[in-house]
Amino acid sequence: MGASMSVQRCGMLASAGLWAAIMAGCNQAVSACTEPGRVRISPDDISMILGTSFVASAESFACGNAVPLGERLTWRSLNPTIADVDAVTGLVTGKAVGPTAIIAAGERSGDLGRVRVFVYNPTNPTDAEARAELRYYIEQVIRATARTYSVHDDAGHTMDGLKVIASAAAGGFIGVYQTYRAGTFDAHLATSTDLLNWHWRVTLARQAAQPTIKAAGNGYVVALETDGDNHLRFAYYDSWTALLAANPSKTYDAPRTLSPCAEGTPNIYEGDDSRVDVGFHYWSECNVGRQARGVTDWTSWSATTDVALDTAITRYGIAGVGDRDVLTFRGYQFGVIEGEGVRNDWTSWRIFLYDYQTRTADQLNILTDGGSISFGNPTVEQIELGGQPALVMSLYLFLDGARGGETGSLVYYRTYP
Numbered sequence: 001m002g003a004s005m006s007v008q009r010c011g012m013l014a015s016a017g018l019w020a021a022i023m024a025g026c027n028q029a030v031s032a033c034t035e036p037g038r039v040r041i042s043p044d045d046i047s048m049i050l051g052t053s054f055v056a057s058a059e060s061f062a063c064g065n066a067v068p069l070g071e072r073l074t075w076r077s078l079n080p081t082i083a084d085v086d087a088v089t090g091l092v093t094g095k096a097v098g099p100t101a102i103i104a105a106g107e108r109s110g111d112l113g114r115v116r117v118f119v120y121n122p123t124n125p126t127d128a129e130a131r132a133e134l135r136y137y138i139e140q141v142i143r144a145t146a147r148t149y150s151v152h153d154d155a156g157h158t159m160d161g162l163k164v165i166a167s168a169a170a171g172g173f174i175g176v177y178q179t180y181r182a183g184t185f186d187a188h189l190a191t192s193t194d195l196l197n198w199h200w201r202v203t204l205a206r207q208a209a210q211p212t213i214k215a216a217g218n219g220y221v222v223a224l225e226t227d228g229d230n231h232l233r234f235a236y237y238d239s240w241t242a243l244l245a246a247n248p249s250k251t252y253d254a255p256r257t258l259s260p261c262a263e264g265t266p267n268i269y270e271g272d273d274s275r276v277d278v279g280f281h282y283w284s285e286c287n288v289g290r291q292a293r294g295v296t297d298w299t300s301w302s303a304t305t306d307v308a309l310d311t312a313i314t315r316y317g318i319a320g321v322g323d324r325d326v327l328t329f330r331g332y333q334f335g336v337i338e339g340e341g342v343r344n345d346w347t348s349w350r351i352f353l354y355d356y357q358t359r360t361a362d363q364l365n366i367l368t369d370g371g372s373i374s375f376g377n378p379t380v381e382q383i384e385l386g387g388q389p390a391l392v393m394s395l396y397l398f399l400d401g402a403r404g405g406e407t408g409s410l411v412y413y414r415t416y417p
Contacts, residue, residue, distance in 0.1 A: 041113035094119035130330035147412035169240035221271035225264025289320035374401020
């Protein structure tokens with residue numbers, strides 16, 4: 001209330017004997033609110049099903065209270081082909097799969113804020129729609145459900161090239177990864193209940209790098225690259241108990257057939273105790289990384305070059321093509337793969353999304369909290385969290401391209417509808 005009203009009220013209530021004391025307090029000026037108004041646009045960030053609608057809104061606040069906007073508001077879409085908006089009512093409708101933003105503007109103040117919008121299609125999507133959705137989830141680290149940088153296990157090992165799978169037997173999730181040690185690498189296994197904190201369990205192999213893992217019924221297939229003579233090694237474990245003891249029932253060392261120098265960085269397309277189908281990279285002419293596929297029946301080995309995958313990545317001017325991982329998303333097969341833009345330039349490593357249906361790729365714009373620019377060793381896995389589908393992803397952030405202290409392994413996951 002104003003000062004004069006305060007004086008009047010105090011005079012009405014006070015006795016004569018207290019008048020002087022009360023006047024001293026009542027005559028103090030009441031400070032007016034000087035906080036500048038702010039506008040809140042709602043919602044801040046939304047995912048919406050293709051063909052559905054919602055209404056965006058704007059509210060003005062000052063000193064904790066809602067106040068009139070004081071000017072006419074209009075709405076516009078940065079990409080009306082993805083989501084359009086009624087300029088007057090703010091009714092937003094999803095038109096195509098992809099990201100965009102809805103802008104609120106005042107007739108005097110100009111742009112006041114935005115709603116970030118992603119449109120997706122969960123029902124019989126096309127390959128292009130599934131590809132756009134997956135790309136968004138991988139790129140948007142800053143909008144992940146949860147994330148953690150510079151990941152270590154509880155024994156202090158770095159968790160480079162971390163590959164995660166779900167495992168009820170392990171009580172949650174299994175991760176395999178490499179750690180540098182005195183001029184070489186070791187392959188380790190850890191478990192987690194939340195994907196962010198990891199408990200070291202066992203060393204799977206010494207002088208071994210780039211491990212990957214796939215469940216096969218009650219058993220597990222592990223593939224890795226030996227460190228030193230750089231060839232592929234496979235191991236089959238009959239059970240979680242056997243895996244935890246690093247006690248395989250089958251092993252196989254694949255001979256190098258595409259490069260006399262090095263073959264490694266495997267991913268497992270399919271695998272069990274009778275057959276394993278893998279992707280890997282080989283050191284072509286002992287000079288540059290290129291892609292290949294291989295199959296073993298645990299007693300023999302055959303391998304062929306994967307020219308289509310190389311071509312899809314090198315068309316971006318990439319010098320070398322390296323590590324990759326694969327998943328099936330919304331019924332379509334995709335891969336994430338690293339590429340070295342300039343030889344021996346650690347700031348030039350980028351990640352690509354490869355479409356196995358069209359044999360084409362997109363270069364990804366990975367958005368981290370610190371703005372890091374250089375990434376390698378991508379992995380991706382579909383899991384379930386709290387009854388909801390999710391993607392868990394990992395990337396290695398190279399020191400030269402890392403920003404804001406983000407060097408090392410990044411793990412993040414995203415639930416999706």
